[in-house]
Amino acid sequence: MIAIRSGAKSSSVGRGIKRPSTPYLLLIPGLAWLAVFFVYPLINLASTSVQTPAASGEIGAYVQSFRFANYLDAISGSKEQFMRSIFYAVLATIIALAIAYPLAYAIAFKSGKWKNLLLVLVVAPFFTSFLLRTIAWKQILGDQGPVVTVLRTLHLLGPQAGLTASAFAVVTGMTYNFLPFMTLPLYASLERIDPRVLEASGDLYANAITTFRRVTLPLSMPGVVAGTLLTFIPAAGDYINASLLGNPKTRMIGNVIESRFFEIVDYPTAAALSFILMAAILILVTIYVRRSGTEELV
């Protein structure tokens, strides 16, 4: 996905392959799977999103119609959660970028023989369950946890005030959980930079800041774009952090979709919300990718 050069560009490769049907035979099983279990469900969801409740009034029974007003109802019913999801996701993405960029830079240029080990350490959090780590944050930030105790002793936090069940905790959890998604593409693009290019910049009397701003940062832009997308997209649709670390006032759009599906059994609204979320993400991502000028991404 991230600027991976396809090997087929070198024309000499195809020399030994005579049957033009081979690539299609290789593609069919996997693409059929995606067609049936990814594309078709989306089409099906689109048709669900314009259904209306059945006349019988039975819970969970819907008939096919073309009620596009479902989308308007869905938006007006959860505008707040939508804006919050985008806001939290943008915030988590920016913080993750601020943490991950220097980290990736240090691994790429300053780690010497420890490079591979440090890279393993970056992905190591993935090896413990995502939920266990999120719940660990709940305890770390909890009222009996070390952070609150320290802050209370320093009188930075009142005796009744806490950190969990707050927007702060939700964004902390999201930043943490998606940090490796940010770090890896950043590292990949920084590592490709030839150190001699940076030396050349220094030889031409650019100071460290100018070198970074004019050379390193532009060269690492593909990594910045890939990392921010890989963080932003799952963060915008996430509801685990909000339900484990948040309170009713930090509900995100994912929470709404989930409860529409399982608690209220309102499939059309859930489906409409899913599409609005997808559309919002696609629009934001398109604008962002156009703006940052790296379209080799997809």
Add this chain to the structure above:
Amino acid sequence: MKRWISKNLLRIYAFFAFVYLFIPIAYTMAFSFNDAGKSNLTWRGFTLKNWQNPCGAPEVCSALGNSLKIGFLATAVATILGTMIAFALGRHRFRGRSTVNLLIFLPMATPEIVLGASLLAMFLNLGINPGFWPTVIAHVMFCISFVVVTVKARIASLDPKLEEAAMDLYADEFATFRRVTLPLVAPGIFGAALLAFSLSFDDFIITNFNSGTLTTFPKFIYVASARGIPAQANVIGSSMFILALVIVLAGQLVKTRKSR
């Protein structure tokens, strides 16, 4: 001192970033040794009993078993299907390549909740009850793209001259593939399988939508979190962490040995 700090500022920053990454893991591990009762929220003293009896808490091991079964099945299918697509993209020229690339990219760019919700809506419409097989199907679906991307990168990094050399030495297409291409791509396939397994094993959102009453390990933790997670879940989480780290580090070791 001041100069040392400014010289090593980046390293210090990186050190603290790693501390941040590892705090919750250290916490999870520490609390696997907690002499906890029903809820594992506060430290009550050191014990080994959770490690001696990891299945001590009700349901925790059956949930783990389900996750492992789903993980292995989904990994096997997704790795085969994804590797085939990667070979088609990396080693063949055909029409519709950009459509295929888009179809591979889209599932990775779709929020998990939309993937999960759309599959569930389809299963419900078709009268299929969510459960074990719908979950496996869903996991294969979201793992395929990651396998394709990983294996394709490996294929792209190969020198096509090696295959040409094999053909020049009168190896036919099949022999070239089996004796030259496949062994060279194998590390990529292995890496992709590891990635697929870890994605499947750790998935909660899509699983939650499609598994019905079946309990997987992440689902067990989520449900248990309301009334307190048994320390045995920390034991299993810590073991998986150590196991995965050992596998990856062993792989790194083999790689450096070979390259010498």
